[in-house]
Amino acid sequence: MILFIVExxxxxxxxxxxxxxxxxxxxxxxxxxxxxSQLRELDLSYNHPGDSGVKLLSAVLEDPSCKLEKxxxxxxxxxxxxxxxxxxxxxxxxDPNTAYSHLSLSEGNRKVTCGAEQQPYSDHPERxxxxxxxxxxxxxxxxxxxxxxxxxxxxxxxxxxxxIRRKGDSADCLLGDNDKSWSLRCSPHSxxxxxxxxxxxxxxxxxxxxxxxxxxxWEAGTLSFYRVTTDGLTLLYRFNSSFTEPLCPGFxxxxxxxxxxxxxx
Numbered sequence: 371m372i373l374f375i376v377e378x379x380x381x382x383x384x385x386x387x388x389x390x391x392x393x394x395x396x397x398x399x400x401x402x403x404x405x406x407s408q409l410r411e412l413d414l415s416y417n418h419p420g421d422s423g424v425k426l427l428s429a430v431l432e433d434p435s436c437k438l439e440k441x442x443x444x445x446x447x448x449x450x451x452x453x454x455x456x457x458x459x460x461x462x463x464x465d466p467n468t469a470y471s472h473l474s475l476s477e478g479n480r481k482v483t484c485g486a487e488q489q490p491y492s493d494h495p496e497r498x499x500x501x502x503x504x505x506x507x508x509x510x511x512x513x514x515x516x517x518x519x520x521x522x523x524x525x526x527x528x529x530x531x532x533x534i535r536r537k538g539d540s541a542d543c544l545l546g547d548n549d550k551s552w553s554l555r556c557s558p559h560s561x562x563x564x565x566x567x568x569x570x571x572x573x574x575x576x577x578x579x580x581x582x583x584x585x586x587x588w589e590a591g592t593l594s595f596y597r598v599t600t601d602g603l604t605l606l607y608r609f610n611s612s613f614t615e616p617l618c619p620g621f622x623x624x625x626x627x628x629x630x631x632x633x634x635x
Contacts, residue, residue, distance in 0.1 A: 468503075516632075532618055556582060
């Protein structure tokens with residue numbers, strides 16, 4: 371009898387080193403296609419799935435009716451991510467009424483730039499008055515996927531409840547520094563995420579990528595950030611939470627470091 375340890379949670383299953391064969395992959399594929407399966411991630415590294423087993427599970431990953439989003443079948447730790455996230459697109463526009471006074475919006479309110487010149491915005495209760503931040507008009511629930519592209523020195527890309535504070539310079543206003551918001555900080559050499567003023571460094575390099583994908587599964591309580599390249603998506607970090615309100619995309623922007631909302635490829 372072969373004894374092994376299986377780590378299984380509602381959305382994640384680790385079967386690394388469990389001697390799973392092609393036959394086992396066939397059974398797993400059947401389970402994953404069932405309506406009752408809520409599994410989002412499956413780790414089958416250090417197994418013996420064979421080519422046919424990998425093809426079976428890869429087909430599940432691409433099946434729009436299945437919930438699986440991430441599959442690892444490689445002992446080197448390389449993961450496949452469902453390209454189907456792009457079937458949950460949402461069209462976003464930046465809200466001028468929330469933009470800090472030194473942020474200018476362009477390209478149909480889909481690009482934001484921070485500059486020295488103060489913009490002629492009128493006073494508004496939803497405007498950030500101390501931090502260079504802007505939110506989108508849209509509030510999101512359900513499953514939603516969007517991408518943003520940044521350049522320059524750094525940018526914060528995140529999501530927040532509408533109730534985030536707008537006035538003053540306290541942490542209650544900053545994306546990721548309170549319990550109302552979640553953010554990813556991007557720079558040319560590193561990523562890190564923040565929530566409720568807790569910082570987590572991500573051990574993945576940007577590697578020349580200036581684009582970030584954001585996937586919200588509101589009902590499942592997950593908010594995921596991805597590095598986007600021509601080869602596909604690489605998961606950077608996934609927040610798990612019990613969301614109580616719709617979430618609004620938002621950005622913190624620095625001089626000479628514009629951020630644009632992207633058309634999905």
